[in-house]
Each structure stands twice: as C-alpha cells, then as structure tokens.
Amino acid sequence: MAGDRQQTTDPHTGSPRRRVLTAAALAPLLAAAPTPARARPAPLPHEPITPGGRELIEPVHTTLADWKKVAKALGRTGDMKRKVMYHTGLPRRDLRVDSHHVRVKAPLALGSHVSFVRYADDSTLVMGDIVVTEHELQDFVDTLQQHRLHLTALHKHLLSQRPDVWWVHVHGHGDDPVAMARGLREAFDGTGTPPDKASDPDQKVDLDTDGIDDAMGAKGSVDDGIYKCIFVRREKITDGKLVLPPGLGSTSAFNFQPLGHGRAAISADCCMIAKEVPRVLRALRKADAKLVELHNHGLTDEPRLFFVHVWAVGDAVRLARALRHAVDATDVVPAGS
Structure with a gap:
C-alpha cells in the first residue's frame, strides 16, 4: 500500500490537488496512535495454568x-x-x-x-x-x-x-x-x-562380576543366572500430565548371559534423548555391538525418549569396558543410587 492521501492547493492553478503520504511518512504517525488493548483469553476452568x-x-x-x-x-x-x-x-x-x-x-x-x-x-x-x-x-x-x-x-x-x-x-x-x-x-x-x-531362580553366574561392575561403573545383580546392570534417567520424565516414577519406561539395561571362559552374550537397551542418539550409536559400534532397533516406547513422553537395542558376544569385562562409553554419553545414574 502506497499510503494515505492528503488534499493541498496547486500554487500555479489554485486548483486542489492530492499529495500522497508514503509508508515512511506514515510510520511516526501510526507509532504515536494508541493501540487498543487486547484481552487475554481466560483459562478453561478444568485446565489450570x-x-x-x-x-x-x-x-x-x-x-x-x-x-x-x-x-x-x-x-x-x-x-x-x-x-x-x-x-x-x-x-x-x-x-x-x-x-x-x-x-x-x-x-x-x-x-x-x-x-x-x-x-x-x-x-x-x-x-x-x-x-x-x-x-x-x-x-x-x-x-x-x-x-x-x-x-x-x-x-x-x-x-x-x-x-x-x-x-x-x-x-x-x-x-x-x-x-x-x-x-x-x-x-x-x-x-x-x-x-x-x-x-528356584539360579543366583549363580559364571562371570567376573567385580570386573563388570568396575567397567560399567555400577553394581549389578543376578536374575536367574543372568547378570544385569541397570541405569535410570536423571531428569523428571512425564507421560502427558503424569510424572513417571524413576525407572518406569526410562531405564538402560545391560544383561550378561554367561557362555563360559569369561565370555558372555549381551542384550542391552539404552535409553536416550534425541541429542544423545548419534554419540551413543557411535560408541556402541566402536564397542563392536550390533544394532538391532532404534525406536520410541511411548507416545507422549517428555522429554522424548529413544531406545536402541543391541547385541554383543565376547569377553564380558572387555565388552563392558567398551559399552561404558555409551552409558557415559547419556544422562543416567545406576538404578540403586
């Protein structure tokens, strides 16, 4: 829009003419004009702010x-x-x-x-x-x-x-x-x-559990012959308006099944927020862990959580030491802490 029009008189003919006010000329006038107050919408009674x-x-x-x-x-x-x-x-x-x-x-x-x-x-x-x-x-x-x-x-x-x-x-x-x-x-x-x-669950495990604990930075536990190291997210996780208890739907778990001679099959699940995903995946592959799935578990969690399932077979302590880098790339603490 070019601007408003203001009527003036031509000095040569004496006849009226219109002078165009440009947008630049209008700006100070508009800035000085009072702006009507805008009413804020009232909150719904069933949704307190x-x-x-x-x-x-x-x-x-x-x-x-x-x-x-x-x-x-x-x-x-x-x-x-x-x-x-x-x-x-x-x-x-x-x-x-x-x-x-x-x-x-x-x-x-x-x-x-x-x-x-x-x-x-x-x-x-x-x-x-x-x-x-x-x-x-x-x-x-x-x-x-x-x-x-x-x-x-x-x-x-x-x-x-x-x-x-x-x-x-x-x-x-x-x-x-x-x-x-x-x-x-x-x-x-x-x-x-x-x-x-x-x-009568088997509480024996043929693994160097002290070595695994030192490597993972967490005290594990035995579950029917499987050694497990569990971590939980530090931050508050919500599902819609519900605050999730620590560990509900937000754990990282590293499970070690003994294979003999210090070796283990490891099935693990790492819980991450979006910005942690690339670094964790790189750390897992450097640990020679095979990636199985990358996905979400919930629909309305906040912060949005991602999970990667992995598989690895080899010397249990060596693998634990390598997998520790993936743990350190996430904001978690051992479940018992």
Missing part, C-alpha cells in the same frame, strides 16, 4: 496390600519397586529362542513385565513390555484394544532369531486398575505365557 503449561500429577506410595485385587485379576503375583510401582514379571520360559547360535535364556531378553502406578488423582497407569510370538501377535493386540489398552510400540530385541518373536509395549490409564488387569489377563491367556508358579 501452571509454569510449564501443564498440571503435573505425581505418583503416590502404595503397598502390596493395595494391589491384591489386581494380582488376583492377573492371576500372578508381583512385587513393589521404589514404593510406587507394582511390578509383575512374566518370563517366557516356554520359548526356546536362538539368536546368532546362542540359546537365549528368558531373563536375558524374553522377560515380559507390567507395572501399575497409583496417582494423586486416584487414577492408575499401567505400562508393560510383552514378549509374543509372531503367531500370537495379532490376537494379542486385538484383545488389548477390546479392553481399551493401547499398543505404543512394536519391535524386536534380537537379531536372526528363531522362532520369530516380537515385543509389544502396552499402555493404559484409567480409574479401574482391576479392569485393566482383567484385560491383560485375557490377552496373556491367548499366548503361551506360563502361569505364575513358584520357582
């Missing part, structure tokens, strides 16, 4: 007694972790899976599990990572959806596996944890997942 734009809801402490009905609905017993997570493990000991000529034990990479968390608004979150065969997969997902339980990730943890096995990440949030447990139970019953039964 908070510093981060969200009203975060914290988890609350619970005990095993609070989850008796959930345990009955699942048909399996669980345990408490960090006083807020009711955790139930469902290892697929029924499966005989080989990867790169290694017979994979259930605690190495075939350990299904689900965790329930109660929140300050009396709602409950359930998250899980479930092992299913390719034959079981579609019916398992259909059953979850019938019970309003959501699939948030589908991927593999192992390379060159026989038979084909998939890992399904499950998410549910609502006011009735027992109903969610019943839905999970129905989905599990459509698979070969073994029923809950007493077992």
Whole structure:
C-alpha cells in the first residue's frame, strides 16, 4: 500500500490537488496512535495454568496390600519397586529362542513385565513390555484394544532369531486398575505365557562380576543366572500430565548371559534423548555391538525418549569396558543410587 492521501492547493492553478503520504511518512504517525488493548483469553476452568503449561500429577506410595485385587485379576503375583510401582514379571520360559547360535535364556531378553502406578488423582497407569510370538501377535493386540489398552510400540530385541518373536509395549490409564488387569489377563491367556508358579531362580553366574561392575561403573545383580546392570534417567520424565516414577519406561539395561571362559552374550537397551542418539550409536559400534532397533516406547513422553537395542558376544569385562562409553554419553545414574 502506497499510503494515505492528503488534499493541498496547486500554487500555479489554485486548483486542489492530492499529495500522497508514503509508508515512511506514515510510520511516526501510526507509532504515536494508541493501540487498543487486547484481552487475554481466560483459562478453561478444568485446565489450570501452571509454569510449564501443564498440571503435573505425581505418583503416590502404595503397598502390596493395595494391589491384591489386581494380582488376583492377573492371576500372578508381583512385587513393589521404589514404593510406587507394582511390578509383575512374566518370563517366557516356554520359548526356546536362538539368536546368532546362542540359546537365549528368558531373563536375558524374553522377560515380559507390567507395572501399575497409583496417582494423586486416584487414577492408575499401567505400562508393560510383552514378549509374543509372531503367531500370537495379532490376537494379542486385538484383545488389548477390546479392553481399551493401547499398543505404543512394536519391535524386536534380537537379531536372526528363531522362532520369530516380537515385543509389544502396552499402555493404559484409567480409574479401574482391576479392569485393566482383567484385560491383560485375557490377552496373556491367548499366548503361551506360563502361569505364575513358584520357582528356584539360579543366583549363580559364571562371570567376573567385580570386573563388570568396575567397567560399567555400577553394581549389578543376578536374575536367574543372568547378570544385569541397570541405569535410570536423571531428569523428571512425564507421560502427558503424569510424572513417571524413576525407572518406569526410562531405564538402560545391560544383561550378561554367561557362555563360559569369561565370555558372555549381551542384550542391552539404552535409553536416550534425541541429542544423545548419534554419540551413543557411535560408541556402541566402536564397542563392536550390533544394532538391532532404534525406536520410541511411548507416545507422549517428555522429554522424548529413544531406545536402541543391541547385541554383543565376547569377553564380558572387555565388552563392558567398551559399552561404558555409551552409558557415559547419556544422562543416567545406576538404578540403586
């Protein structure tokens, strides 16, 4: 737009003429003009304003007694972790899976599990990572959806596996944890997942665990013959408005299965934020670890989390020392700290 027009008189003819005011000439006039106040929209009554734009809801402490009905609905017993997570493990000991000529034990990479968390608004979150065969997969997902339980990730943890096995990440949030447990139970019953039964887990491991601990910078633990070093993210992780307890959906795990003579098969899962991904992947490849999958586990986590599953076979301590560089490239601490 050229500008406004102002009427003047021609000095030669005395007739009126129009003078054009340019945009440059108009600018000081417009700057001096008062600007009408703009009303700020009022916040919706059900969405109170908070510093981060969200009203975060914290988890609350619970005990095993609070989850008796959930345990009955699942048909399996669980345990408490960090006083807020009711955790139930469902290892697929029924499966005989080989990867790169290694017979994979259930605690190495075939350990299904689900965790329930109660929140300050009396709602409950359930998250899980479930092992299913390719034959079981579609019916398992259909059953979850019938019970309003959501699939948030589908991927593999192992390379060159026989038979084909998939890992399904499950998410549910609502006011009735027992109903969610019943839905999970129905989905599990459509698979070969073994029923809950007493077992005598193997607490012996033929590895230099002190050497692994020194190399990884964390004290590991034995889980049915598998040595595990676990790390958790330092920062607060949220899922929508829910604050996730440390370690729920945000762990890095390095599992060592003894192969004899100090050697181990390692199945690992590194949890990263976006800016850490390139450095971690470089560190893993320099450690001679094979990359399996790079993906997300959740839909609305913040900060956005990425996970890379890896596989390695060799001297356990040497591999642990090399994998430590990948750990150091992420903002994590040992789970027990």
